[in-house]
Each structure stands twice: as C-alpha cells, then as structure tokens.
Amino acid sequence: MEKFDVVIVGAGLAGLAAAYTLAKDGIEALVIERGDYPGAKNVTGGRLYLNPVRQYFPADFWDNAPFERPVTTEIVTMMTQENAASMRFQALEFNNPPYQSYSVQRSKFDRWFGNQAAGAGAMLVSKSRVDDLIWENGKVAGVIAGGEELGANVVLACDGVLSLVAEKAKLREPGKPEDFAVGFKEIIELPEKTIEDRFNLLPGQGAAQLFMGSLTQGRFGGGFLYTNKTSLSLGMVVSIRDLMEKQPPIEAPVLLEEFKQRPEVAALIGDGELAEYSAHVIPEAGYKGIGRLYGDGILFAGDAAGLSLNIGLTVRGMEFAIASGVLAARAIKQAFDRNDYSAASLSVYQQLLQNSFVLKDMQTFKEAPHVLDNPRFFTYYPELMGNILKDLYSFGQEPKEGLVRTVRNRLSFSDITGILKDAWGGRKI
Amino acid sequence: MNIIACVKQVFDLQQVRIKKETREPIMENIPLTIGDIDKNALEEGVRLIEQHGGKVTVVSAGSEDLEETIKEGLAMGADEAVLVIDSSLDSAESAVSAVVLAKTVKKIGEFDLILLGEGSSDNYSGQVGPRMAEILDLPLVSFVKSLKVDGHRIQAVRSLDDCMEVVEVDMPAIVMVMSEINEARIPAVTQILKAGRKPKQVLSLDEIEVDPAEMETKVETLSNLAPEQDRKQVIFKEDADTAAADLFNALQSEGFIGR
Amino acid sequence: MSRSISLKEKLGFNVFKHSAESHIRIIPGAEKNERLKLAVYVCPAGLYSLNENGDVTVTVDGCLECGTCRIACGPEILDWYYPDGGTGVQFRFG
Ligand SMILES: Cc1cc2nc3c(=O)[nH]c(=O)nc-3n(C[C@H](O)[C@H](O)[C@H](O)COP(=O)(O)OP(=O)(O)OC[C@H]3O[C@@H](n4cnc5c(N)ncnc54)[C@H](O)[C@@H]3O)c2cc1C
Ligand code: SF4
Numbered sequence: 001m002e003k004f005d006v007v008i009v010g011a012g013l014a015g016l017a018a019a020y021t022l023a024k025d026g027i028e029a030l031v032i033e034r035g036d037y038p039g040a041k042n043v044t045g046g047r048l049y050l051n052p053v054r055q056y057f058p059a060d061f062w063d064n065a066p067f068e069r070p071v072t073t074e075i076v077t078m079m080t081q082e083n084a085a086s087m088r089f090q091a092l093e094f095n096n097p098p099y100q101s102y103s104v105q106r107s108k109f110d111r112w113f114g115n116q117a118a119g120a121g122a123m124l125v126s127k128s129r130v131d132d133l134i135w136e137n138g139k140v141a142g143v144i145a146g147g148e149e150l151g152a153n154v155v156l157a158c159d160g161v162l163s164l165v166a167e168k169a170k171l172r173e174p175g176k177p178e179d180f181a182v183g184f185k186e187i188i189e190l191p192e193k194t195i196e197d198r199f200n201l202l203p204g205q206g207a208a209q210l211f212m213g214s215l216t217q218g219r220f221g222g223g224f225l226y227t228n229k230t231s232l233s234l235g236m237v238v239s240i241r242d243l244m245e246k247q248p249p250i251e252a253p254v255l256l257e258e259f260k261q262r263p264e265v266a267a268l269i270g271d272g273e274l275a276e277y278s279a280h281v282i283p284e285a286g287y288k289g290i291g292r293l294y295g296d297g298i299l300f301a302g303d304a305a306g307l308s309l310n311i312g313l314t315v316r317g318m319e320f321a322i323a324s325g326v327l328a329a330r331a332i333k334q335a336f337d338r339n340d341y342s343a344a345s346l347s348v349y350q351q352l353l354q355n356s357f358v359l360k361d362m363q364t365f366k367e368a369p370h371v372l373d374n375p376r377f378f379t380y381y382p383e384l385m386g387n388i389l390k391d392l393y394s395f396g397q398e399p400k401e402g403l404v405r406t407v408r409n410r411l412s413f414s415d416i417t418g419i420l421k422d423a424w425g426g427r428k429i
Numbered sequence: 430m431n432i433i434a435c436v437k438q439v440f441d442l443q444q445v446r447i448k449k450e451t452r453e454p455i456m457e458n459i460p461l462t463i464g465d466i467d468k469n470a471l472e473e474g475v476r477l478i479e480q481h482g483g484k485v486t487v488v489s490a491g492s493e494d495l496e497e498t499i500k501e502g503l504a505m506g507a508d509e510a511v512l513v514i515d516s517s518l519d520s521a522e523s524a525v526s527a528v529v530l531a532k533t534v535k536k537i538g539e540f541d542l543i544l545l546g547e548g549s550s551d552n553y554s555g556q557v558g559p560r561m562a563e564i565l566d567l568p569l570v571s572f573v574k575s576l577k578v579d580g581h582r583i584q585a586v587r588s589l590d591d592c593m594e595v596v597e598v599d600m601p602a603i604v605m606v607m608s609e610i611n612e613a614r615i616p617a618v619t620q621i622l623k624a625g626r627k628p629k630q631v632l633s634l635d636e637i638e639v640d641p642a643e644m645e646t647k648v649e650t651l652s653n654l655a656p657e658q659d660r661k662q663v664i665f666k667e668d669a670d671t672a673a674a675d676l677f678n679a680l681q682s683e684g685f686i687g688r
Numbered sequence: 689m690s691r692s693i694s695l696k697e698k699l700g701f702n703v704f705k706h707s708a709e710s711h712i713r714i715i716p717g718a719e720k721n722e723r724l725k726l727a728v729y730v731c732p733a734g735l736y737s738l739n740e741n742g743d744v745t746v747t748v749d750g751c752l753e754c755g756t757c758r759i760a761c762g763p764e765i766l767d768w769y770y771p772d773g774g775t776g777v778q779f780r781f782g
Contacts, residue, residue, distance in 0.1 A: 145617075252756075253733070
C-alpha cells in the first residue's frame, strides 16, 4: 500500500486551501477529487468575503484570482404577493480596493485554486472518488479510492456538506431535513454593459441583491442575485424541512420559476440566455450543526465540519471553508513535527478555530437559525412594509393621510407587541 | 512486443458551448483530454502487453499542454511517452499529423504494432492511419473490433457495414480500432501519481526532421459553426389522435418522413 | 406539463458524463413510503415522480448531485452515493 503524509478528500475550497498551506510547509499532501476538475461538482451563490482570509495567504496571492466582480452595491428586496420594496446601499468605501467581497463562479475559481495548490507542490488527482476510510487499531489510517488502498498519517475530510466519508465511517449521523437548506440557481448570460446598466454599476463593479418575503411561499429561505462579468447568478435557498412539510405543497423548481416571473426579477434577467442550472445542499444549523472537528488520524474542514452560517440574508460558507482548511493544515503541521497524529495531538485544530473568526462568528450568530426560523420574517414584515409603502405612494381621490397615521393604520397593538418580541429575539444576532 | 499507441489531445467536447448569436463554439477554459477512441487504442495496447509482455509507447503531437494531458495515457498503463510539441500542431490537419507521427515512429525505430483510433474525437477524418501506412509502407487494418496476436501474426475482426471480416497480417502493421473493441480503464490514483514519473521524451519538429514543406496546410477551414437550429414553433394542441395525424402530415410535408 | 419540459430543457444546458451505474436507488419496499413521496417536492431537478400505482420512481439522468433527496428521505429509504469519479454532472460555472 502506497503511503502519504496527508490525504485530503475533496478539492473544494477547504481541501485546496489546506493542500496549498501544507505544500508551502513542505508536507506531502494528496488531494482526491471526484469531479473532472476542481469545482466541477461545486455550487455557491456567489459571494466570497475575502477580508477575513487575506491574512492566511501571501499578499499577492489573490491578484490573479478569477473573481467576477467586486460587490460595491447591496440591494435588499422585500416581496409580497402584490408588491416589492427595495433598499439599495452603497458606501463610498465599497468602491475602492481592497474590496471586501467578490462574486465568484466555483468551476473557474476552484480550478484556479487547484493550480495554485499544485504549483506549490500538492498532488491533485481528479476524476477519482473516495469510497471509504481505512482503519488501523481504532485510528484512521488512509482511504479507499477506486478500490485502491491509500495509506496516510492523517486524512483531512473536506468532502462537503454531506460528508459521506464521515457518515460511512460512523463519525457522523446522516443529516436531518431541519438542519439543511437546498440552494438552486441559474446562470443567465447577459452582455457586460447590459448588466452594468440594469444594476446602475460603474464598469467592472458588481451588485448583490437578496430577496425575502412571499417568493418562498411561507418557507424559510429567500432569493439571491449576484452579478458576474457577463452573467447573473440567480437562485433561491429554501429549508428542506419546509419544502417537505409546508402546505400547500409546491415543487422547488416551480418556486424558482414563479420567482423569475415576478416583474421585478423578469426585468433584470430579460433577454438573458440560460447557461447552467445547478443545485447543492447547504448546512443551516449554525453553531449547533458543527460536527466532529477531529479524531484519531482524521480532521474535518469546511462544510464537512458544518462550518457554515446562514444569517437569513447571507450564506457564509466559502471563507469559513478556506480558513478552516488553512487552520487544519496548521494543526497537521504541528502534529507532523511531533510525529503524533492522535486525536489529542490534532485537538490543537479546535483551538486554532476558536481563536479565529470561524468559531467566533459561529458563536456570535449562534441564535440566528433559531430566531430567523420565524415565519413572520418571511411573510409578515415584507407585507407590513409593502402595505405601508403602498399607502404612502398611492394617490387616490381622498385627501392623503399623514405619515404617522398611515403607519398606524397598518399596525394594531398586538402587532406592536409581536414586533417587540421579535426585536428582543433579534438582539442575539 | 513493442507497441506504439498514437493518441490526440482534444478539447473535452462535451464542455464546448455554442454562442447563440453567431453559432461559434466558445473554447475558453475548456479542459483538454485524450480522444475517446484513442483511449480504446491505448487500452488495447496495454491489454496485449499484459498478455504477451513487452512495452507500450504512447506517441502524440500537439501544443505545450500535451505534457500534462498525456499523463492520463501514462496512467492508463503506457510505459513511456514520446511527444512532439509545437504550437503549430494544435489544430494540425490530418496530412500534417500523419507526417509528424510517422517521422516520430521512425525516430523511435523498434516497433511491432502501431495502434490508432478509427477517428479523432474532434475531426474524425479517419485519415491519419492510412496516410501513416503509406508513408511507413506498412499494412493497415482498419475498423477493428477485436484483435489477437499470435507470434508474428495478428488476427483482426473488422466490423464493416454489412459483414464482419477476419483478416490476418504479419507484423509490423498499423491497426485502427473502433470504440467497441474494449472499455478503456479508469486509472487508479497511484497510477495517476506514477504517471508523472514515467519516462517522457519531448521532441521538436526539427528533431524529427520534418521538412517545412510537409507542414504546409492544404485544407482551408471556411467555417466552423454549429448547425442552425430553426424551430418552426408549431404546436399541435388537439386531442392525441388528431394531433398525431397532424404531426405526421407536417413531418411528411417537410420531407422528414417518406411518402 | 409545461413545467417538466422547461425543466428538462434547463438540464439540457448542463454537462453530464455518462455513468454505467445508477447512483440513486430506492430501497426495495420503500416505493410507497410517505417520506419518499416528499422527494417529488424537494428535488430541484424534478427527477422524482409518482406513478399511477402510487409508487415513487426516480430517474438519475439529470441529477445535480445536490443531496437534497438524501437529506429529505434518509439512507433507510434511499441508497444514495456519489457517481463514480469523472462521471455525473460537471458544472461549467457553479
Ligand atoms: C446556492 C448556494 C449559495 C451559497 N452562497 C454562498 C455565498 O454567497 N457565500 C458563501 O461564502 N457561501 C455560500 N454558500 C456556501 C458555500 O458554497 C459552501 O459553504 C462552500 O462551498 C463549502 O466549501 P467546502 O470546500 O467545504 O465544500 P465543497 O465546495 O462542497 O467541496 C467539497 C469537495 O469534495 C468533493 N468530494 C465530495 N465527496 C468526495 C469523495 N467521496 N471523493 C472525492 N471527492 C469528493 C466534491 O466534489 C467537492 O469538490 C452557498 C452554497 C450554495 C449551495
Ligand atoms: S441529488 Fe438532488 S438532483 Fe439528484 S435526485 Fe436528489 S434531489 Fe434530485
């Protein structure tokens, strides 16, 4: 049996960040990826917050990264059945580099990242699937891929949200619908200039638009739209449990079609050409969803460890994947220097995560999934907002009421107590 | 036995998209790979060696990326690679490829059998084998769906339009295989890793002594566009019986169904 | 059914590499399971359907390998694994 220092399962962002870091430290890392190339199986909404992870890489590392557009404009749209209210936010500091976030497309981005890791000396093998772990004396001692045994001092599982490798090894339970959402999206191609005109952008700059309200028909979730260079990423993220249980039932793809047909959305994507339709599960349980981080001879990073945060309007998983990959590599380096790959030796990984933004942010937003899992956020507030704005902007034959009255007409006493309750819950996020 | 398998680096055609307005193929960012039937040719070579002993040399001509692409062939079981690398070879026409490959084979010298795919995944001209046979003055067996080696003789079953033909030829010879001859293996991880360390000889056009006149292109590409897809947008909405009859009539009047 | 036609067309824009084996199998005996019936609603590719006998069937051609049905139904109902390396969907954008 061939033996390696480290075998990494999966060439997603976590796996590649780890491979790059290990290679730079002179540790032999073999990355095994089931897709034709890194990114071939990976889906994201679109936005990578770069600032939190800049520190882990050389200053010029990202200079040639295939980013789509820096996000300089934020738009939030609340939808009801009848209307939509949008808020557009631009800060002058968003307009200049270093940009805090970029839209990305995984198939391009992960391929580029894979080349960086290989260039640094990591071994990258695509088109190969890891089927199982090898155990020796109760400790993980390698993987089985394509029927072949590959030994390793330590295995780093970066195999994404389902982490079937961990499940097969009984290191984690199969996921439950309440802890996951499904994201599904379309890539819609449009000329560069059209995108900039429609979103009111300076050349090369980008927008992120998030949608909440009636589009999910009472299900926990929302819609997103990111501008790429010559396309839009338009999609939805919806709770799997709610898709299963909420009445009346509706098929996920129908939700997306109806969302696209809304005039507010149709105007943005009009004349665009569909180029791809993709989908992927997203961990949504937040802090309590964090799985096992390490064991004897094994570590978990990225979505495979449940390190992803859905705070209602944004899913943050990519920078968590990159950072946890780097920190796992650092923990492995320490274990390598001690020549001890036991759970106790690898436990330094947890400390590294705790000292980083990864576990700190997961902790800060600990209550987010629970607080946000409140139908009022998806139906009541968008409706309230829509109704008030409608009253304000509608001009009929009657004399118009003042602002305070307009708002008061729409709010009863019990509404106000409900809002206060939600606000009290919301202080935790 | 010394076997040479000639393979071609091609774009992964499934990844190519068509620009709607111009019908031009979009070639940016398309991964490169070894042609499908070429893999069957190489696979056949590796299987023969596994039975009879010897060595398989994979030969290819192409642009710089070839060194990376050829790893897949080495991982499948070729013992070594001989590559001719030149940017002009990227989209070389069949006549040029045949000259370059024939000269490379001459340079290698020792061989019993040259294997090729019946056609490349991109052009599928089917000309490289016959042209090489002419240049090298070797017997050629094409459309081969199964192959046996017995001493210095090969027995091949040719799959023709209306019959199977069994032929026997003395080696050295050139054999062009069809995809049904075998199922190309998916290399194991360790084979992929070892592939990078297998012997690889990279030659220039000068080194194989190609005369510039032989590189002259004789084929001019007039256009390379996807076929026009013109939808008539006719929808038959009546009940199934009427709709079926109407559909039949429409197809018939368009000349798609015989009278 | 205009929905399934447009969904099929949508899937037609993706690259799928053929796999010899089907990577999703309904565990025999579970065809009428109530939880399995919900796969019809969760699958973004619309690959699950209910036939006249009340059995749920699945086609894997067009599977986006998202894992939603696996999470919704669990391993007691679905035998679900990734397709072989180098097969299945290959995203060009993601
Ligand atoms: C629709 C959607 C929108 C999102 N939006 C955002 C966003 O805007 N911003 C953000 O930061 N995050 C977002 N996320 C989350 C983010 O995409 C993920 O958190 C991130 O991709 C996780 O990276 P990873 O490296 O852990 O896993 P992945 O990217 O899933 O990588 C796992 C890799 O492992 C490989 N693999 C799996 N099993 C095996 C095996 N057995 N053998 C070999 N290889 C294997 C896979 O092919 C894959 O390459 C979104 C997710 C979705 C689905
Ligand atoms: S994995 Fe996703 S696309 Fe494939 S069948 Fe299941 S739900 Fe549908």
